[in-house]
Amino acid sequence: MTSTNKLLLEAKGITKYFGTITALENVNLKVHEGECLGVVGDNGAGKSTLMKVLSGLYKPSQGALFFEGEEKVLESPKDSQILGLEMVYQDLALAGNLPIGENIFLGREPTKNIGFLKFLDFKKIQEMTNAHLDKLKINVKSADQKVEELSGGQRQAVAIARSTAFNAKVVIMDEPTAALAIKEVGKVLDLINKLKSTGVGVIVISHRMDDIFSVCDRVMALFQGTNFAEAQLDKTSRDEVIGWIMGKK
Amino acid sequence: MEEKDKKQESLYVKLIPYFEKYGILLLLVIMILVMHILQPDVFLSWRNVTNVFKQISWQSMLALGVFMVIVTAGIDLSVGSIMMLSLMILAIVAKAGAPWFVVALVPLFAGLLCGLINGLGITLLRMPHPFIMTLGTLYIFRGTGNLISGGTPISGFTDEVRYLGHGRIDLTWLGLEKSQYLPVSLVLIAVVYFVFWVFLNHSRTGKWIYAIGGNPSAARASGINVNKILIIVYSLCGFLSGIGALILAGRTDSGYPNAGLQSELDAIAACIIGGASFFGGRGTVLGVFAGVMIMGILRNGLNLMDVSSFWQQVLIGSIIVLAVYVDVLRRDFGTRK
Numbered sequence: 001m002t003s004t005n006k007l008l009l010e011a012k013g014i015t016k017y018f019g020t021i022t023a024l025e026n027v028n029l030k031v032h033e034g035e036c037l038g039v040v041g042d043n044g045a046g047k048s049t050l051m052k053v054l055s056g057l058y059k060p061s062q063g064a065l066f067f068e069g070e071e072k073v074l075e076s077p078k079d080s081q082i083l084g085l086e087m088v089y090q091d092l093a094l095a096g097n098l099p100i101g102e103n104i105f106l107g108r109e110p111t112k113n114i115g116f117l118k119f120l121d122f123k124k125i126q127e128m129t130n131a132h133l134d135k136l137k138i139n140v141k142s143a144d145q146k147v148e149e150l151s152g153g154q155r156q157a158v159a160i161a162r163s164t165a166f167n168a169k170v171v172i173m174d175e176p177t178a179a180l181a182i183k184e185v186g187k188v189l190d191l192i193n194k195l196k197s198t199g200v201g202v203i204v205i206s207h208r209m210d211d212i213f214s215v216c217d218r219v220m221a222l223f224q225g226t227n228f229a230e231a232q233l234d235k236t237s238r239d240e241v242i243g244w245i246m247g248k249k
Numbered sequence: 250m251e252e253k254d255k256k257q258e259s260l261y262v263k264l265i266p267y268f269e270k271y272g273i274l275l276l277l278v279i280m281i282l283v284m285h286i287l288q289p290d291v292f293l294s295w296r297n298v299t300n301v302f303k304q305i306s307w308q309s310m311l312a313l314g315v316f317m318v319i320v321t322a323g324i325d326l327s328v329g330s331i332m333m334l335s336l337m338i339l340a341i342v343a344k345a346g347a348p349w350f351v352v353a354l355v356p357l358f359a360g361l362l363c364g365l366i367n368g369l370g371i372t373l374l375r376m377p378h379p380f381i382m383t384l385g386t387l388y389i390f391r392g393t394g395n396l397i398s399g400g401t402p403i404s405g406f407t408d409e410v411r412y413l414g415h416g417r418i419d420l421t422w423l424g425l426e427k428s429q430y431l432p433v434s435l436v437l438i439a440v441v442y443f444v445f446w447v448f449l450n451h452s453r454t455g456k457w458i459y460a461i462g463g464n465p466s467a468a469r470a471s472g473i474n475v476n477k478i479l480i481i482v483y484s485l486c487g488f489l490s491g492i493g494a495l496i497l498a499g500r501t502d503s504g505y506p507n508a509g510l511q512s513e514l515d516a517i518a519a520c521i522i523g524g525a526s527f528f529g530g531r532g533t534v535l536g537v538f539a540g541v542m543i544m545g546i547l548r549n550g551l552n553l554m555d556v557s558s559f560w561q562q563v564l565i566g567s568i569i570v571l572a573v574y575v576d577v578l579r580r581d582f583g584t585r586k
Binding site: 055057059076077078079087089091093094095096097098102106107108109111117119120125 | 451452453454456457458459462463464466467468469470471474475502530531
């Protein structure tokens with residue numbers, strides 16, 4: 001299914017230095033419409049750095065990003081959002097002191113403008129939040145609940161809802177199930193499948209083979225900041241992927 | 250049984266936000282009642298109430314500025330010095346014979362500029378914590394104020410310049426006596442607090458200020474320009490300190506070297522008593538107002554009762570510790586375990 005679908009995002013020859021440390025070296029990555037790419041690797045393999053490059057949080061030292069075939073330079077996460085590239089961070093990047101709705105639309109709040117003053121349109125935020133949560137079948141007591149009052153799974157759901165609130169084309173998820181209770185994992189994986197079925201390209205970074213093998217179509221392994229191995233999911237096995245993570249082929 | 254527990258819990262959970270919002274006002278009301286009982290003839294008299302508002306007028310400006318900074322999980326130790334420097338600049342410009350509107354606007358610009366310097370230092374120089382930058386400017390601004398004035402008081406401003414701090418709104422048309430006037434500074438407090446309440450709660454920038462305090466990396470990841478917002482916040486804090494200087498000029502008719510000495514600590518205390526969290530993202534404009542009022546009423550009440558100012562220090566310190574402890578207890582009940 002993957003090679004026939006439209007190519008959404010491609011990273012070519014990404015290299016990232018932090019001072020004298022080479023976090024990534026000549027890394028390539030592709031993701032297509034409606035495809036889920038799993039990215040695996042040990043701690044320090046460069047997964048999170050790669051994702052931060054893709055989301056515009058870090059600028060690559062070398063290499064280029066192509067979005068729908070066009071080269072793009074991302075100066076900030078705002079640029080990637082404009083392209084339809086969204087990130088769900090491992091630490092969820094939610095402000096616990098704000099309600100669910102305001103978190104979902106943080107940085108992109110609907111406003112009523114009076115001159116140059118931008119006032120929040122709370123009613124619209126509430127309506128849009130409820131509609132969006134309904135669409136994704138996410139249940140919460142109320143959109144006005146503060147995020148710090150939610151469970152880990154609910155927070156993850158809010159983070160995913162946040163990433164898809166503005167017609168995202170590619171959603172990147174960093175360890176989406178790592179902090180969850182087992183019964184909540186299934187709901188998050190269902191959400192990922194729902195996104196795929198609407199044509200969204202999903203990149204999942206995970207340590208959990210169960211996650212990779214239940215939602216991904218393709219898996220790639222990073223090892224010490226480089227591309228180590230890659231395969232369609234039906235052409236590989238759990239044991240082989242675990243071997244890749246440890247640097248064995 | 251279980252059903253009943255649930256019901257009680259949900260009632261409790263429902264009450265928490267109200268307590269969080271209005272608990273501090275309750276404390277304020279209790280204090281007013283206690284003072285009234287202790288000083289029934291004087292405390293709630295027109296003269297004394299307007300006095301309290303005149304006394305807290307400039308502190309309330311500093312506290313509001315520091316509050317915004319604290320919401321971002323920062324701190325501004327320089328507000329007292331900003332106010333003093335702005336006041337000295339005002340005095341020098343006034344002495345040079347500038348027209349009154351120039352004299353009145355100069356401290357506002359000076360305050361804004363000082364705040365901008367703080368904001369730029371914290372963001373561009375990447376100071377590890379705002380404490381350090383504003384500790385530095387606490388000395389720098391006060392030193393500059395002394396340098397330009399020679400460290401001596403400069404007195405004598407026109408009535409227009411003194412209007413905000415000293416002006417009276419006559420209420421005889423309401424059938425009140427001549428002594429029952431409304432201080433202009435009281436109206437100013439109301440207007441400024443209302444404007445900043447709207448700004449913090451209803452504007453997009455205000456929401457981002459809270460978001461930065463709640464989780465700066467979330468704000469950054471959401472595409473919010475965190476540094477820009479911080480620069481705005483510190484600049485506004487300086488601007489409010491400039492308003493404080495203009496009020497103080499009106500009240501004292503003089504620029505003097507000790508103006509605002511240690512008032513940054515009063516401002517921080519008012520925010521903390523009013524329920525702002527040092528970890529950022531928490532606190533309300535109404536709470537800060539209550540915090541300022543509580544400190545003002547305490548000082549005023551103790552003065553009326555001839556209690557020494559040393560005891561005032563002890564009591565204010567105790568209230569800070571007590572208020573935060575109540576907050577800690579509340580959070581223990583309120584948060585999810």
